Amino acid sequence: MNHKRIHPVELFANPSTNLCVLDVRTASEVAATALPGALHIPLHELTPERLQNELVKHGKQGSCVYLLCQGGKRAEKAADQLQGHVNAELCIIDGGMNAVQQANIPVTKNHRKTMSLEQQVRTAAGVLVLIGVILGTWMHPAFYGLSAFVGAGLVFAGITDLCAMGMLLARAPWNK
Numbered sequence: 001m002n003h004k005r006i007h008p009v010e011l012f013a014n015p016s017t018n019l020c021v022l023d024v025r026t027a028s029e030v031a032a033t034a035l036p037g038a039l040h041i042p043l044h045e046l047t048p049e050r051l052q053n054e055l056v057k058h059g060k061q062g063s064c065v066y067l068l069c070q071g072g073k074r075a076e077k078a079a080d081q082l083q084g085h086v087n088a089e090l091c092i093i094d095g096g097m098n099a100v101q102q103a104n105i106p107v108t109k110n111h112r113k114t115m116s117l118e119q120q121v122r123t124a125a126g127v128l129v130l131i132g133v134i135l136g137t138w139m140h141p142a143f144y145g146l147s148a149f150v151g152a153g154l155v156f157a158g159i160t161d162l163c164a165m166g167m168l169l170a171r172a173p174w175n176k
Contacts (some may be wrong), residue, residue, distance in 0.1 A: 001081040008100045010095060011066060012172040019059040020088075022051065023110060024078045025097070025117075026175040032114040033097060033107050035068065037082065043074045044170045046129045048085035064089040070116065071096045119176070122168045125150050 011019075021038040023030055025104030030040050039054050055061045055135070065088045067075035075092045082090055101107060157163040167170070169175065 003076065003083070004089070004093045006066065007094045008103045008105055010077070012103075012105050017059065018063050019066070020055065020058075020063045020070050021066045022054075022078070023097075024074050025069050026170050028114045028175050029070060029097075029116055031110055032116075033101070033109050035097070035100060035105075035107055038068065042170065043081075043174075046078055046081060048082055049090075051086055052081060055086075062088065064091055064133060066091050066093050068093045068100070070118070071098050085128045090097055097141070112175050117166055117170060120169045120172075120175075123161060124165060124169065125154060 006025035019037070019050045023035060024038075024041050024043040027040070034040075038166070039058060041050055041054060050157055051065070052061075055065070063075045065082075065086070067078050067090060069075040069078070072092060072095055072116060075096060079090045079092055095102070097107075108174075128150045129147045132148075132150065134142050136147070153164060157166070
């Protein structure tokens with residue numbers, strides 16, 4: 001579905017006090033780099049009811065909700081999920097937090113290094129493939145199936161833009 005989009009430079013050129021940015025990244029991503037004043041509801045926890053409650057709680061009801069993630073994909077998914085279910089206009093921040101940082105818009109940074117969700121997925125996939133190869137070589141060839149399963153999952157994620165491992169890792173305790 002096509003959603004309204006805005007570039008961060010355009011959005012923050014004349015910031016208003018009623019500006020409502022909803023960050024749908026994981027808690028660890030927000031802990032590493034955050035946009036001051038943004039509401040935070042991770043995509044996997046986002047529901048229209050929860051968003052409405054947050055808007056009322058922060059006095060932002062009736063305003064346009066600008067959706068932010070790392071690069072733009074999760075913001076699109078959030079807009080699809082919320083479209084027609086909330087009493088607010090939805091707009092995706094083009095390029096996400098990557099574009100915000102490239103535009104030199106002030107953000108808060110935690111200098112303690114945290115792994116992004118994408119890094120966690122790549123690390124977990126690599127470890128599982130390596131384990132499958134090692135066990136397949138030294139234990140039993142059936143363990144090569146683990147590597148094949150992970151490879152098939154990566155192909156599926158690449159084609160559909162849905163990553164089961166990413167959705168699972170987003171719910172992990174260290175990402176809360």
